[in-house]
Amino acid sequence: MTQQAQVMVVTPHPDDAEFGVAGSVARWVREGKSVIYVVCTSGDKGTSDPNMKPDELARIREQEQLAVAKLLRVRDVIFLRYPDQALEDTPEFRKDIVRQIRKYRPETVVTADPYRRYVWHRDHRITGQVTLDAVFPYARDHLAYPDLLKEGLHPHKVKEILLWGTEQPNYRSDITDTFDIKIAALRCHKSQVGDNLSPDFEEWLRQRAKTMAEVENFELAEAFYRVKIWW
Numbered sequence: 001m002t003q004q005a006q007v008m009v010v011t012p013h014p015d016d017a018e019f020g021v022a023g024s025v026a027r028w029v030r031e032g033k034s035v036i037y038v039v040c041t042s043g044d045k046g047t048s049d050p051n052m053k054p055d056e057l058a059r060i061r062e063q064e065q066l067a068v069a070k071l072l073r074v075r076d077v078i079f080l081r082y083p084d085q086a087l088e089d090t091p092e093f094r095k096d097i098v099r100q101i102r103k104y105r106p107e108t109v110v111t112a113d114p115y116r117r118y119v120w121h122r123d124h125r126i127t128g129q130v131t132l133d134a135v136f137p138y139a140r141d142h143l144a145y146p147d148l149l150k151e152g153l154h155p156h157k158v159k160e161i162l163l164w165g166t167e168q169p170n171y172r173s174d175i176t177d178t179f180d181i182k183i184a185a186l187r188c189h190k191s192q193v194g195d196n197l198s199p200d201f202e203e204w205l206r207q208r209a210k211t212m213a214e215v216e217n218f219e220l221a222e223a224f225y226r227v228k229i230w231w
């Protein structure tokens with residue numbers, strides 16, 4: 001069964017997409033686009049609380065991600081539930097992403113830039129790389145995964161990839177009118193940002209969004225490396 005969505009966001013952990021693309025997601029939804037999230041791990045190692053158990057943390061973080069989805073009006077959230085800090089570039093993981101691409105048939109896929117250098121979470125690097133590979137060539141080619149064809153999941157050509165966390169942005173998305181929703185979305189991740197997002201942190205995010213928009217005629221931006229795919 002296919003259920004077309006214009007935008008698919010592939011996030012390594014709950015909260016990465018909110019830092020990277022939540023302002024743009026809010027704007028796309030306002031414009032009538034359908035957005036879905038694929039969450040690769042449930043972030044079961046993302047805590048400094050010595051008493052927190054991984055299973056409990058994963059449950060909490062999935063609930064936080066669902067609260068974000070409700071706020072942003074993301075249509076569907078798919079949890080792949082790979083272990084946090086243990087993502088690998090495996091045939092299984094790649095196939096899982098291909099399955100979602102073929103099911104939702106997005107025009108745009110958004111994920112983490114795998115080519116950011118030095119200090120970059122390994123799960124982010126691997127999610128970005130595996131997602132790029134899944135888009136091209138695996139989702140496109142009918143001889144890849146004949147068993148998916150039998151499930152009714154036919155090849156699909158994604159038109160555009162947006163990579164957040166890039167060192168070389170070539171595309172800036174206007175989030176001037178949706179920056180406040182991005183902040184509200186980040187606040188949903190209480191296990192990560194605490195009960196209250198600090199004013200300093202919010203101001204830092206605003207300044208960052210301003211810097212990203214410096215070359216544009218709008219005030220606040222999220223920045224990406226954009227790959228247009230011409231089929």
Ligand SMILES: [Zn+2]
Binds near residue numbers: 012013
């Ligand atoms: Zn992350």
